[in-house]
Amino acid sequence: MASVSAWPERLSSKQKRAIKELVEGQEYANQLQILFHNSGQETAHLSSPEKEALLHKILRSFDQTLAVLSSVESAQVSHSHTASNQDSSADSRKRPVSKDKRGCYKRKRTEQAWTVVSATMEDGHAWRKYGQKGILNSKHPRSYFRCTRKHDQGCRATKQVQRMEDGSQMYRTTYIGTHTCTNYSSKAPPLIITGSECWETVDVNNGDSGIPIKLHRDRQSDPIPTSVAVKQETKEETSTTPSDLTDLDSIMWEDLMGDGFEYCSEPAGMVSDVYPSCTDMSSRNFELEFGIKPLEFEHDFEFDDSDECVM
DNA sequence: GGCATTTGACCCCT
DNA sequence: AGGGGTCAAATGCC
Missing domain, CATH: 1.10.287 (Helix Hairpins)
Known part of the structure; x- marks a missing residue:
């Protein structure tokens, strides 16, 4: 301890x-x-x-x-x-140019993140695309979206969307941060679940929404598709509980926590196999959330307390 | 005109 | 040093 x-x-x-x-x-x-x-x-x-x-x-x-x-x-x-x-003036676009300032920002490192595999990019939230990048060894570019309420409500949710490499029409969407805005429409989220490549996908019905959910089950240890995982990554110090998720996130958690779903409880060793992309800390948070194994928080991580970049 | 998208530049992080 | 994430001017669309 x-x-x-x-x-x-x-x-x-x-x-x-x-x-x-x-x-x-x-x-x-x-x-x-x-x-x-x-x-x-x-x-x-x-x-x-x-x-x-x-x-x-x-x-x-x-x-x-x-x-x-x-x-x-x-x-x-x-x-x-x-x-x-x-x-600067009220309109950032009209401020004296200073091209030097372009790209001056603090990269987000503290947001909760999770990945969703979906046939559509729609998820009920209003997003604004702010960037697109070609990714090394990826056939498809990655698109970057932020919540349209970022400025008026300070919503910090962003997502990254990239076509799956397997040639299917599926999109891998990584959500970073939870919505703090009140912009969420009643539209149900299309898909919820993701897992690692070693999991197979099982289609189930998503109740009223009529949109199929793809569950990823562990072929090796779980012959019956009762084991569901959200690939939830928490970057650095932030840890999140279902209770603090808002709107879409709450629905997602309810779906996952509800009847018929249970979280993986594989031995700790398996966790890192199933979630290979998780960082050290995120793995720990995952384990913490699912009570998989005892864990020790590092206390030498640093809060980013430095001044924000002045635009 | 207002808003969204595109795209090159810039900076952070590994 | 290079990949990836974000910014913001330019452009397009309604």
Whole structure:
């Protein structure tokens, strides 16, 4: 168990509190995992309310963390807006050119991300394309979209869409960040699930929406398509619980958490095989969320506390 | 005119 | 150093 005592000095109190909350959540998750491990054995007497209480503690911990991080972030955003408003006109396009400033930005590193394989790029949200790039060893370019509410509501959701390499008409869409806007139409998300290439795809019905969902099941260990996984990646420090997902995300989580779906509970070793693209931290978060194995948060990660690029 | 898309430039990260 | 992500001017569309 890592200690939380040796904070980097430059971390703000809020950031320290965020880390503390994460550590607490980790402890609760470990406890819960032990309970599940031992269920049916000597701790079978433990009531499910006890487990529920632990679960609530974990969720609360993540909520607190996200709240703290959000406040830190919004403070930084408002700070950068203040700075930029001082030296530029209202319309960024009309500001004195300064081509040097092009591309001046802070790359996002803290957003939750997950991948969806879909026959369509539509998902009920309004997106605006802001870029397209050819990707090395990929036949198809990758398109970059941001939420159309980015500016008026500060929604930070983005997505990347790329045609599948297998020649099918499917698109692999990576969502980064959750919608904080209220722009979501009632249109059901087309597809939810993704997995690694070693999983096979099974079509099932998506209830009212009439849009087929492709489930990826593990051929090796799960002959019956009950095991579903969302390839959820969390970049760096941010961890997300279903409770903080909004709109589309909530629906997705409900679909996944509802009857007939259960999360993979393969041994820890399998996790890295199934989710090869996850970063260290994201794997940990995945394991944490699914209670797969005990984990240790690194405390030497850094919050990006530097000033935003002034446009 | 307003908004979306295209596309080359620029910068971050590995 | 190079790939990938983002910016923003130019352009297109309604």
